[in-house]
Amino acid sequence: MKRLIVGILVSCFLLAVAACDYGNTDADQTDVGNFLERHWPAVLPAQGQPPATYTSLEASLAPRSCGECHAAQFAQWQTSLHAHTMGAGIQWQLQLMSQQQGNKCLRCHAPLAEQKALVALQQHWPNAPAEPPPPWLPAELADAGLVCAGCHLRRHQRFGPPPRQELSGDLPHGGFVISAAFQDSRFCAACHQHQAKDQPPTIQGKLLVDTFNQWQQSPQARQGVQCQDCHMPERQHLWRGIHDAKITRTAIDVEMVVSRTAANSVSVKTTVHNRGAGHYFPSYMVPKVTLVFSLRQRDSGQVREFYRDIIGWQVNTDLSEQQFDTRIPAGESRQLQLPLTLPVVGARWDIELVIEVAPREHYERTFRQSLTQADRLPAATVAVLRRALAEAEASHYRLLELREPVPARVIAN
Numbered sequence: 001m002k003r004l005i006v007g008i009l010v011s012c013f014l015l016a017v018a019a020c021d022y023g024n025t026d027a028d029q030t031d032v033g034n035f036l037e038r039h040w041p042a043v044l045p046a047q048g049q050p051p052a053t054y055t056s057l058e059a060s061l062a063p064r065s066c067g068e069c070h071a072a073q074f075a076q077w078q079t080s081l082h083a084h085t086m087g088a089g090i091q092w093q094l095q096l097m098s099q100q101q102g103n104k105c106l107r108c109h110a111p112l113a114e115q116k117a118l119v120a121l122q123q124h125w126p127n128a129p130a131e132p133p134p135p136w137l138p139a140e141l142a143d144a145g146l147v148c149a150g151c152h153l154r155r156h157q158r159f160g161p162p163p164r165q166e167l168s169g170d171l172p173h174g175g176f177v178i179s180a181a182f183q184d185s186r187f188c189a190a191c192h193q194h195q196a197k198d199q200p201p202t203i204q205g206k207l208l209v210d211t212f213n214q215w216q217q218s219p220q221a222r223q224g225v226q227c228q229d230c231h232m233p234e235r236q237h238l239w240r241g242i243h244d245a246k247i248t249r250t251a252i253d254v255e256m257v258v259s260r261t262a263a264n265s266v267s268v269k270t271t272v273h274n275r276g277a278g279h280y281f282p283s284y285m286v287p288k289v290t291l292v293f294s295l296r297q298r299d300s301g302q303v304r305e306f307y308r309d310i311i312g313w314q315v316n317t318d319l320s321e322q323q324f325d326t327r328i329p330a331g332e333s334r335q336l337q338l339p340l341t342l343p344v345v346g347a348r349w350d351i352e353l354v355i356e357v358a359p360r361e362h363y364e365r366t367f368r369q370s371l372t373q374a375d376r377l378p379a380a381t382v383a384v385l386r387r388a389l390a391e392a393e394a395s396h397y398r399l400l401e402l403r404e405p406v407p408a409r410v411i412a413n
């Protein structure tokens with residue numbers, strides 16, 4: 001461990017003095033809040049010239065360069081949504097924006113100053129740099145999304161969590177600075193929480209992005225469970241969320257109790273308990289989770305849908321009005337009690353519940369509405385918009401299927 005710290009001190013000598021402000025490991029350990037204020041300012045400053053001692057591989061900001069040595073993190077990150085934050089969904093909008101408007105989005109979607117400069121070149125924005133980018137700044141970085149350097153590099157100095165094992169000898173890129181902030185939910189709040197001081201839009205007084213605050217109110221937060229514990233288990237760089245059936249299945253327990261209340265009537269009582277999401281289920285206004293209830297006649301196989309319930313925060317496409325908010329806070333439940341009349345007495349029946357997830361439902365509606373005005377948009381933009389809609393639709397999946405028989409007779413309880 002001692003050697004590691006030495007590695008850091010040496011690198012501080014070689015770097016611009018300002019980088020050394022970060023360098024005190026002990027202070028960083030105890031003062032996560034101060035560290036994060038410096039690590040996530042509203043606008044990230046440029047990294048500047050790489051230290052002369054760096055090889056071209058160490059100097060490069062490209063994720064694939066980090067991946068030459070950090071192969072596991074690179075392979076995982078590539079499959080994550082953080083590697084796709086510059087997808088079609090934001091690209092068509094950037095094409096219609098001024099640089100000033102665009103940079104507001106890039107703050108979370110491509111946070112490095114160098115990325116913003118590359119996007120400006122790509123979009124032919126007026127303040128784009130006149131010089132071609134240096135070799136350590138490959139053009140692919142413009143579309144690479146939330147890259148390794150966005151979270152780990154400031155002035156070419158690496159920052160990371162406490163290492164898993166003692167390290168010794170000279171480390172590449174002049175070692176790294178350790179900070180406990182990497183294992184703290186506040187690290188993620190930089191982008192997963194709107195700050196009231198920025199006067200973000202609200203609907204009925206509610207912030208559109210409020211995940212960190214929701215987490216703070218959760219039973220998990222009281223037990224010290226951080227975002228990373230659920231979204232980066234074993235430090236994996238996967239960040240699975242509502243787009244992934246496996247982690248979403250861990251969010252909820254679903255119970256359906258079917259009872260016969262009379263010869264031809266049934267009561268279906270369903271409870272959806274948010275057990276495993278450390279924030280609202282779902283957190284944000286974009287995803288919708290639909291419960292589809294059907295009555296199935298067992299002998300004929302005929303199925304008839306009789307009820308739909310949507311879990312989510314539905315907001316209109318101009319973000320001016322809430323239609324409903326049925327999200328389930330962490331640790332709480334949503335209950336439905338549905339009465340139902342059987343069409344034929346004497347047949348055998350099952351109640352089926354299918355839960356479907358549309359992870360980007362709000363964007364689907366927004367994109368469809370924008371397409372109704374396609375004749376007013378450049379053809380190239382419309383092509384990207386169509387791709388964004390197709391990708392959002394392709395992300396739908398079936399989370400769960402339950403089937404319960406309707407009891408043959410009325411049981412008094």
Ligand code: HEC
Binds near residue numbers: 065149158161164
């Ligand atoms: C030439 C190989 C090499 C390259 C290139 C490289 N690293 Fe490293 N890095 C290492 C080694 C070796 C360590 C020591 C600890 C380890 O193996 O994780 C390390 C440590 C780190 C740590 C600290 C890990 C911890 O335990 O806290 C971070 C963060 C990191 N690198 C990020 C990056 C990023 C981001 C890039 C690309 C911009 C990069 N590295 C490029 C070899 C490299």
Ligand code: HEC
Binds near residue numbers: 089090107191284
């Ligand atoms: C405060 C950080 C932040 C800012 C600023 C921001 N976004 Fe996002 N954006 C997010 C987060 C976080 C998500 C993912 C949330 C989720 O999936 O639940 C997201 C998701 C999206 C998506 C859906 C993903 C996709 O690729 O289809 C689009 C589109 C999008 N943002 C566009 C924009 C645009 C346009 C702007 C600027 C007007 C913007 N964002 C500004 C944080 C931000």
Ligand code: HEC
Binds near residue numbers: 066149235
């Ligand atoms: C969204 C921010 C973010 C991005 C992007 C990101 N990381 Fe990390 N990284 C973290 C956090 C947070 C941790 C600590 C997780 C923990 O300890 O639970 C971490 C840990 C690490 C570690 C230490 C891993 C270990 O097993 O000890 C390395 C090395 C690393 N990251 C390299 C990379 C590389 C390389 C990339 C790009 C391919 C990358 N990171 C992208 C946030 C990020």
Ligand code: HEC
Binds near residue numbers: 212250284
């Ligand atoms: C106890 C585990 C747990 C914790 C802690 C947790 N999450 Fe989640 N998160 C989940 C699960 C499970 C899902 C999938 C279901 C869902 O979307 O609610 C999810 C979904 C998400 C999504 C998808 C979008 C959405 O609208 O739901 C985002 C973004 C997210 N989490 C970010 C965070 C951030 C940031 C933190 C910390 C402030 C955090 N999570 C804390 C388990 C957790």
Ligand code: HEC
Binds near residue numbers: 109187192228243359
């Ligand atoms: C620099 C901004 C930024 C930081 C920091 C950041 N994220 Fe994200 N995150 C985003 C954006 C933007 C998206 C949306 C990607 C998309 O859908 O295109 C996202 C997506 C996600 C998703 C996927 C949700 C889904 O819809 O399935 C999860 C989970 C997540 N982030 C968790 C985390 C956690 C945990 C941390 C902290 C270790 C973190 N993020 C830090 C910007 C950020």
